[in-house]
Amino acid sequence: MSEIKKPVITKEQADSIAAFLEVGTKEELLTAKVHCCHFGDEYSGINTIDIMTLASALINGYEVEKTPEEKVREYYESHGGSPSAEERKAAIRETLYKLGIKIEGVNA
Template sequence: MNKVKIPKEIAEAIETAKTKYSGSGITILLDVYDERYTFSEISKISKHFDGDLQTLMHVLVNGYEVEKTPEENFRDYYEYLRKIEDNGLISPAKRKLAATERVGVNMTLRLLDIEVDGVNK
């Protein structure tokens, strides 16, 4: 069964709520259903799932995947380009293309005044 992807902040709220409730997912579900926001985490969870208790139950029972942030996706792509550039088994033309793309990525970040850990920070 596929796991639901949720934002990092919601995953953290669920884990914090589980800790406060001694691991009880059913208590989280009941508090969201009854709109008892005993913790700020319950409020965050409730707002995210917006009445979709079936999906929340699925997350609490079957687990979830944390969505990557745009920065994490960007960093992964940058590392992919770096690996191609450094791989001596790949053709020189493809290695040069990867190096050129990395230069373009860095220039774009600089022009937009954006810093991404592991890329230009």
């Protein structure tokens, strides 16, 4: 039997689903997605999910996609403490500095 894969959705989509489920059911959300043209305000993230992904997320659960900042932090933290690793970490920090980007746990 194959393992059921959870869809990966954005944080905005996950927040919109959670907000809707505070006031409605999974069935109501699917029905609204099928019959409604557009979700507004705190539910707007639902607009960017196709119906099959939404159904899968509601049935099987979902994973939230990592933000670019989380991906950089994870990459940064994956380097150990060796001298060559410290050089790579310094290069990452310098690149972020030159781009004007601050990431908590990396250069902020």
